[in-house]
Amino acid sequence: xPMMRGRTAAFLLASFTACGTALAQGKxxxxxxxxxxxxxxxxxxxxxxxxxxxxxxxxxxPKNASLExxxxxxxxxxxEGAFARLxxxxxxxxxxxxxxxxxxxxxVELQGVDRGAIIRAxxxxxxxxxxxxALATFVASRSNGMKMDVxxxxxxxxxxxxxxxxxFFRRTGPTDFACVSCHGEDGKRIRLQDLPxxxxxxxxxxxxxxxxxxxxxxxxxxxxQHRLYDCNWQMRLPDLGFASDVSxxxxxxxxxxxxxxAIQVPGVRR
Amino acid sequence: xxxPMKIRATLQGDTxxxxxLMLHPMETGQRRDxxxxxxxxxxxxxxxxxxxxxxxxxxxxxxxxxxxxFLGIRVKGARVGDKISVTWVDNKGDKRTxxxxxxxxx
Numbered sequence: 001x002p003m004m005r006g007r008t009a010a011f012l013l014a015s016f017t018a019c020g021t022a023l024a025q026g027k028x029x030x031x032x033x034x035x036x037x038x039x040x041x042x043x044x045x046x047x048x049x050x051x052x053x054x055x056x057x058x059x060x061x062p063k064n065a066s067l068e069x070x071x072x073x074x075x076x077x078x079x080e081g082a083f084a085r086l087x088x089x090x091x092x093x094x095x096x097x098x099x100x101x102x103x104x105x106x107x108v109e110l111q112g113v114d115r116g117a118i119i120r121a122x123x124x125x126x127x128x129x130x131x132x133x134a135l136a137t138f139v140a141s142r143s144n145g146m147k148m149d150v151x152x153x154x155x156x157x158x159x160x161x162x163x164x165x166x167x168f169f170r171r172t173g174p175t176d177f178a179c180v181s182c183h184g185e186d187g188k189r190i191r192l193q194d195l196p197x198x199x200x201x202x203x204x205x206x207x208x209x210x211x212x213x214x215x216x217x218x219x220x221x222x223x224x225q226h227r228l229y230d231c232n233w234q235m236r237l238p239d240l241g242f243a244s245d246v247s248x249x250x251x252x253x254x255x256x257x258x259x260x261x262a263i264q265v266p267g268v269r270r
Numbered sequence: 271x272x273x274p275m276k277i278r279a280t281l282q283g284d285t286x287x288x289x290x291l292m293l294h295p296m297e298t299g300q301r302r303d304x305x306x307x308x309x310x311x312x313x314x315x316x317x318x319x320x321x322x323x324x325x326x327x328x329x330x331x332x333x334x335x336x337x338x339x340f341l342g343i344r345v346k347g348a349r350v351g352d353k354i355s356v357t358w359v360d361n362k363g364d365k366r367t368x369x370x371x372x373x374x375x376x
Contacts, residue, residue, distance in 0.1 A: 219337045
């Protein structure tokens, strides 16, 4: 009898394991959703908006200037709705730029801060905060409630969009991955993290409307530049340059695809 | 330098729902930095919440509390317009006080 019992137990265990595996293939448990909801109600990212606002108006850098004259496409210092239209073409630089590359340009040109230094400190870590993350969160939050509205009116903007579309679908690198390999159908995930299907408008809208976002596992706010950098790393590709044309092309593609999304920044992510 | 807190206080019945977000590294004294050296203990030691100047919460915290802590409390007998003030002091003597006014429930 004891042997029988042992066998039954072993059988039960096996069936539970099979059950568990089956579950793991589907949607993760609802507990994650509850946690996310709690974070969203009291989003620590709000603190980055505060800090970004202070940094934006403060006179800083060798030129002792604020960023109040920074032009995000709506005219110097006009932030309302600016993020909703980015990336866009800027005649002063002759390039299509996103929010972070614009901030970078303003910090270099208005404040005289060393470009290399900003890029080295573009992402915060546990030992050092990043001004870029706070500033980007603040600037983006000034478009809250508005709809993503990338227009691609300039030929260069359409060029960037096309390049972004190409990059999104092109398999590359040692693992032969494209963005679409993970983001091309419903129900995919990395470990427990659900991956949005970015070939579907609704899902891509939740993505572009919610970055910069507070990331719980990083204890900080991350921007779209970091999201793309991290995806790039996950595909084992060479490091994505900060504010590089590749990153801006991808952002152009994603944001245009997500047009109509109601912006709510900072978002909350795992 | 201590960054400002974000305090939200909304009245629900005769109780104020107070939610506080703080920005603090809350170092446990166990983590090593990029150079492999231990990052010294740095955490909020005491938190004092007052309601119109009267203490309603006086807490002693440890390094077990997470980075960028969130504190939620309910204050009985509050009214719209009451002042809720929060003060924290960390083990390096750094401190920060911020104040909020109780708002009507939206």
